[in-house]
Amino acid sequence: DAGVIQSPRHEVTEMGQEVTLRCKPISGHDYLFWYRQTMMRGLELLIYFNNNVPIDDSGMPEDRFSAKMPNASFSTLKIQPSEPRDSAVYFCASSLENTEAFFGQGTRLTVV
Amino acid sequence: GNSVTQMEGPVTLSEEAFLTINCTYTATGYPSLFWYVQYPGEGLQLLLKATKADDKGSNKGFEATYRKETTSFHLEKGSVQVSDSAVYFCALSAVSGGSYIPTFGRGTSLIVHP
Numbered sequence: 001d002a003g004v005i006q007s008p009r010h011e012v013t014e015m016g017q018e019v020t021l022r023c024k025p026i027s028g029h030d031y032l033f034w035y036r037q038t039m040m041r042g043l044e045l046l047i048y049f050n051n052n053v054p055i056d057d058s059g060m061p062e063d064r065f066s067a068k069m070p071n072a073s074f075s076t077l078k079i080q081p082s083e084p085r086d087s088a089v090y091f092c093a094s095s096l097e098n099t100e101a102f103f104g105q106g107t108r109l110t111v112v
Numbered sequence: 113g114n115s116v117t118q119m120e121g122p123v124t125l126s127e128e129a130f131l132t133i134n135c136t137y138t139a140t141g142y143p144s145l146f147w148y149v150q151y152p153g154e155g156l157q158l159l160l161k162a163t164k165a166d167d168k169g170s171n172k173g174f175e176a177t178y179r180k181e182t183t184s185f186h187l188e189k190g191s192v193q194v195s196d197s198a199v200y201f202c203a204l205s206a207v208s209g210g211s212y213i214p215t216f217g218r219g220t221s222l223i224v225h226p
Contacts, residue, residue: 004155033214042218043156043201050211091155098205098212100146103155 006092006104013111018080021107024073025094033101034067034077035091043091049075082111114139118202118217125192125224133187133220135176135202143206145169145178145185150199150219159187159200197224 005024013019025032034046047057049069057067064083069075079086089108093101118135125131137143144163148156160169165180174189185202202217 031211043216045213048211048213055211056209056213093156093214095214098144100158100161100205101156101203101214103148103157105155 004092004094004102004104006090006107008107009105010108011110013082013109015083015111016081017111018078019082019086019109019111021077021090021092021109023075023077023092023104025075025092026102027073029094029096029102031095031097031101032069032075033093033095034075035093037089037091037106046077079109082109084111087111114143114204114206114208114213114215116202116204116215116217118200118220120218121199121221123220123222125222127194127224127226128191129224131187131189131192131196131222133200133202133222135185135187135217137183137185137202137204139183139204139206139215141207143204145176146203146205146214147174147176147185147187148201148203148216150201152198156201192222192224194224194226197222 007022032049036044046059047067052069067077089106091106093103095101115138146161147159149159150156160171162169162178168177176187199219199221201219
């Protein structure tokens with residue numbers, strides 16, 4: 001398996017624009033996590049899915065953020081509208097129950 | 113709730129020095145414990161793990177022992193190399209709201225000088 005695949009690797013966008021981050025988890029994994037990493041806050045769990053169902057989105061900072069998992073092999077994290085304070089590295093990770101999480105390479109988002 | 117506390121960095125060492133990064137945890141039940149490493153520009157990757165008390169995880173010269181009595185999982189390496197420079201995250205996996213959720217510490221930056 002190629003591991004968790006995220007796209008794009010880098011995204012630069014203007015304030016107010018919509019941003020969509022994409023993730024392909026490892027085949028067979030039943031958990032998918034979205035994290036945000038910044039120097040100030042460290043690694044924050046935004047939302048996670050179990051068997052494609054969103055379980056806990058309490059970490060999503062605002063209504064501007066939304067995530068979907070239409071099938072077991074694809075998930076998106078959308079920010080609309082984007083703001084400069086959303087600039088961060090966004091990671092997707094997948095796992096089996098109670099095992100280690102496998103992380104993607106991340107998407108570095110810059111909102112100007 | 114579940115939580116992980118690890119020592120703040122950066123930790124700065126000379127090559128071949130001994131490394132310890134402290135990690136303590138709070139969790140319900142019997143968590144699995146992990147150390148992850150993050151190299152610049154990359155995602156986190158698993159370094160080692162332990163799934164029950166007194167287990168020792170080891171990989172690439174790094175070791176950590178699951179100490180239930182002190183709720184600790186300290187990372188050690190006898191002789192660090194410049195290539196070990198990275199950020200290290202202690203983590204646990206435990207039940208939270210019916211699901212096994214990973215909980216991460218803040219990360220500790222390690223800088224190794226030649």
